[in-house]
Amino acid sequence: MFGYIRIDRANLLGKEYDAYRGVYCSLCRQLGRDYSIFARFILSYDCTFYALLALDLCEETPCYKMGRCRFNPFKKCPYANSQSKAFSLAAALSVILAYYKLRDNLLDSPWYKRWVYRLLQPFFARWRRKAAKNYPQIDEIVRTMLERQIKAERDPACVLDQAADPTATMLAEMCGLLADEISLRKPLEKERTRRILRSMGYFMGRWIYLVDAADDYRGDKKHHGFNPFLLSGMPEEKALAPYLQATLNHALSEALLSYGLLEKGRFDRIILNVLQSSCVSIQKNIISQLNPDEEQDGEVNEKSL
């Protein structure tokens, strides 16, 4: 995944931000415990959100304890104490995704970067093997979906929805998995929760894929890389912004509507902050980068006022 699922700190209460930081630091610690101290470098916001969602569904309330950060001994971090599988699932997802991303990068990077990736590959492979042993279903889903992604991109009749489907399905499966692996809080029912999580995951995955594609639009256009917004039938670059906005809004709305059906949990406000505020501003920034001329016009107008 790509680090787009972040929080909007300005719109969070202090205690909510502390809870989020607790999840972030605990996932970092879990990566160190389960894999290696160097595995802590692959910590991502997306997987933090995954752990947060898992903890939100969990029956047991996490307790926080302050501890020293391994990377910065002068800093104290809140660490969540939870017996649930939330962190180990998120850590396994992190290393499995990192491994496949590295393998993907090996195929389409300049030679000097490939050298670095080759040196890193054995470590990533070892972590992935360990994670796959504990959670074979995660490895299977990620591998299958990345294969489907390659196939979809090679299909000459590929449409936007088809290109976004593998990443979306991957996240749908990952979120659906939580209903099986986590002991759910009351009054959540397993089947119902799984359906809601799968739908929410699908549209969050779709949003991540599309927002990443929007972010890479200029680069892909220049280097003739695959991009769903460059497929035939798509608007020209100048008219692309409203289309991007509508498509991304659509995915985000569907994720929000799905999440709305879930009974509120302990991290409801943080999850809503991500969906209603942070993702909106992230997509706005990316779209505005595509239209820098318009932004400049806006600035002139503002000054002239």
Add this chain to the structure above:
Amino acid sequence: MKNPYEVLGVSMNATDEEIKTAYKNLAKKYHPDNYTDSPLADLAEEKMKEINEAYDTIKDQRRNGTSGGYAGGASGGYANGAGYGANTTRSSYPDVRQYIMSGRLDDALELLNGVPEGTRNAEWYFLMGMVYSRKGWSDQAYNYFQRAYQMDPGNAEFANAFNAVNNRRTYSNPGYNTGDNMGCSACDICTGMMCANCLCNCCGGGCR
């Protein structure tokens, strides 16, 4: 049965007005029209039923001065709109609707693709939109819903679906705080300036 006050998210001491507001907000959020083309439509319908029942129970309890018991039936509640599947009897494609309702999307798509191009009516486009929407292929769904609406703008079912999709594409989902409410618009600036001017006038200054 769940505690009706918990369902509406209000305290037992809430006033009638507070309960009504909470009910209205929830009804807006879970109204079946928001979920017609969603794979979770049935769950939204259940939720709506639960809210209607909770509201009715509280109303009855307060009217009769009782503290327990379930009266049942959503009398004055929001009805289930133009619920999907309501048109099965007068549909040109009842089988397709049945497949969609039971989640057999591939079968529905196969049947729809078998319809010759010349005979495809607005309902065909609407049902294609429905299949794609339930699959999560929102872009295709939007195109089909738009076409269905353009071909037959008078049909409430097509108009509802197109309207719901448009709400999602502008991220203005009823019942959610998703509108573009960050920062201030040109109107806000104007209103602010007018207020400031009034205040200045009070002190004898202001724009002339």
